[in-house]
Amino acid sequence: MNQNYQFSQHTQEELVAVLQSFPIPIFCFSDSPDDNFKVVAYNSEFLSFFYLEAKSIHQSSPFLKNLFTHFASLKNAMQKEGNDIICSPMSLQYQTEQVVVQLKKIYNNLFIALFFNEKMEVFRLLDKNEQIHNLESLFDELESVMQNEIRVRLTSERRYRQLFHIGYDGIFILTARNDENRECGNILEANHIALQIVGLKDIQGVNFLQLIPEKERGDVSEKLHHIQPNDNLFINATIINQQSQIPFSVEICGQLFICDNQRNIYLAVRDISERLVLEKEREKDRALLLQQSKMASMGEMIGVIAHQWRQPLNVLSLEISSLHELFCEGSLDQESCTTYINRIYQQIDFMSQTINDFRDFFSPSKQAKYFSPKKVLESVVAMLEPQFLMRSCIRININDETCQTTMIYGFSNEFKQALLVLIQNAKDAIQEKIQQQPDFLGEIYITIQQVEGNSAVEIGILDNAGGVCPADLPYIFDPYFSTKGAKGSGVGLPTAKMIIERSMHGKIRAFNKNQGAYFQITVPCQPPNQECSEAIK
Structure with a gap:
């Protein structure tokens, strides 16, 4: 046992019972190298013998100070004689008669003191039941209790060591700042994984902050210095391996705890270098999926442009033909020429705007900002509806009662693409239905409303094409899963889900409703927090 040895509650009770x-x-008391004695246990006879109450047995009481002074001299004599037991008379201010004390060392720094008056035998005495007791049996019982305590402690220590060194996280025990200006961050203990992470064999005298690059050290130091009980500390930082001098990314979780009246910090450090590499790879996969979705949508959009250009091209042809006829007839005056030219420019501007809309649609938004979901929805419908009506006899109905001026935060062009995917998906389902039933009238119902106490906007897109097979519903957002056979690429819906959840921090659900497939989008009106806003950028 060391000087800070603390008995378990069970062992304390056993000692008192003996x-x-x-x-x-x-x-019974314990000591330290500087004779700093501590009370361990005593019996009721001790209190009665010295006319004491339990509340008077504390470290600062005059009685104990006097008693411990005498014990210090006895302990020194015991050490000189090389004995584990010594007997000596003593005088105490609480007793008028002579007192004899027998001091015995029963384990390491654990001592027991027996008190007698001159009329009592030292080694043999009668108990309350007139039974003869040998003091040696007392020592044997106390030693048995201590041996059991040691076994329990060794088992506990072994389990602690197993748990401390097992697993994949590096564990550091650090000193925490206290009122005595104790240096914060000194490494008291580290497991095997922690030593591998930092590239050290010995952590004696090493401060954890020395392992952090200088540019990050101030932020980590600030958090370690101000950690409080019940705080959960989370830090993403860089640690430099002291052997290879290679920096790598780590995730640090920490908590403050108190042991032996000392504030310490428990840190779990996980190497996330491989995870970051995998995340970069996944990000590339997401970008590829997004690009594939754009390419798949581009074919549809080219058809939209072709349809929107057909009418202005016809108008341009008629205007130019009329202009030519007037010129040939010699009846083309300045006013007529200006009128025709203005009409031609109007059609050209319309066609140019169509190209701009198409270009903007597929250009990624550079930064998140507030925009009107109603206007975005209307712009997508305006591009698609004429083609739907002409080629597929599909009508789009928008029900909007509460979102005239509502704004949401995110990327408008990406949000357009998600809506385009969902509306095109509804159109494809209706077209498949029309092939089976030529007289079928397809309809797409779109609702937009504020929900969750006006803190979010919900957009619902419902078709009347019969819905999705229940067995396919759990998989429709999986990459490259398609219910359209060879006609589908399986990238549209996964891309829509990625945009809604990652770029817009919203949610998307799909289920069957009223004989059709219903896609429900919910997006917040405000950015979740500053960290999310930075992540979006």
Whole structure:
């Protein structure tokens, strides 16, 4: 046992029970190299013998100070003689008669003191039941209790060591700042994984902050210095391996705890270098999926442009033909020429705007900002509806009662693409239905409303094409899963889900409703927090 040895509650109770079974005053204490004695246990006979109350047995009481002074001299004599037991008379201010004390060392720094008056035998005495007791049996019982305590402690220590060194996280025990200006961050203990992470064999005298690059050290130091009980510390930082001098990314979780009246910090450090590499690879896969979705949508959009250009091209042809006829007839005056030219420019501007819309649609938004979901929805419908009506006899109905001026935060062009995918998906389902039933009238119902106490906007897109097979519903957002056979690419819906959840921090659900497939989008009106806003950028 060391000087800070603390008995378990069970062992403390066992010690007291053994002491109480003997009808003589007994006092048990532990010591340290500087004779800093601590009370361990005593029996009721001890209190009665010295006319004491339990509340008076504390480290600063005059009685204990006097008692411990005498014990210090006895302990020194014991060490000089090389004995584990010594007997000596003593005088105490609480007793008028002579007192004899027998001091015995029963384990390492654990001592027991037996008190007698001159009329009592030292080694043999009668208990309350007139039974003869040998003091050696007392020592044997106390030693048995201590041996059991040691076994329990060794088992506990072994389990602690197994848990401390097992697993994949590096564990550091650091000093925490206290009122005595104790240096914060000194490494008290580290497991095997922690030593591998930092590239050290010995952590003696090493401060954890020395392992952090200088540019990050101030932020980590600030958090370690101000950690409080019940705080959960999370830090993403870089640690430099002291052997290879290679920096790598780590995730640090920490908590403050108190042991032996000292504030310490528990840190779990996980190497996330491989995870970051995998995340970069996944990000590339997401970008590829997004690009594939754009390419798949581009074919549809080219058809939209072709349809929107057909009418202005016809108008341009008629205007130019009329202009030519007037010129040939010699009846083309300045006013007529200006009128025709203005009409031609109007059609050219319309066609140019169509190209701009198409270009903007597929250009990624550079930064998140507030925009109107109603206007975005209307712009997508305006591009698609004429083609739907002409080629597929599909009508789009928008029900909007509460979102005239509502704004949401995110990327408008990406949001357009998600809506385009969902509306095109509804159109494809209706077209497949029309092939089976030529007289079928397809309809797409779109609702937009504020929900969650006006803190979010919900957009619902419902078709009347019969819905999705229930067995396919759990998989429709999986990459490259398609219910359209060879006609589908399986990239549209996964891309829509990625945009809604990652770029817009919203949610998307799909289920069957009213004989059709219903896609429900919910997006917040405000950015979740500053960190999310930075992540979006």
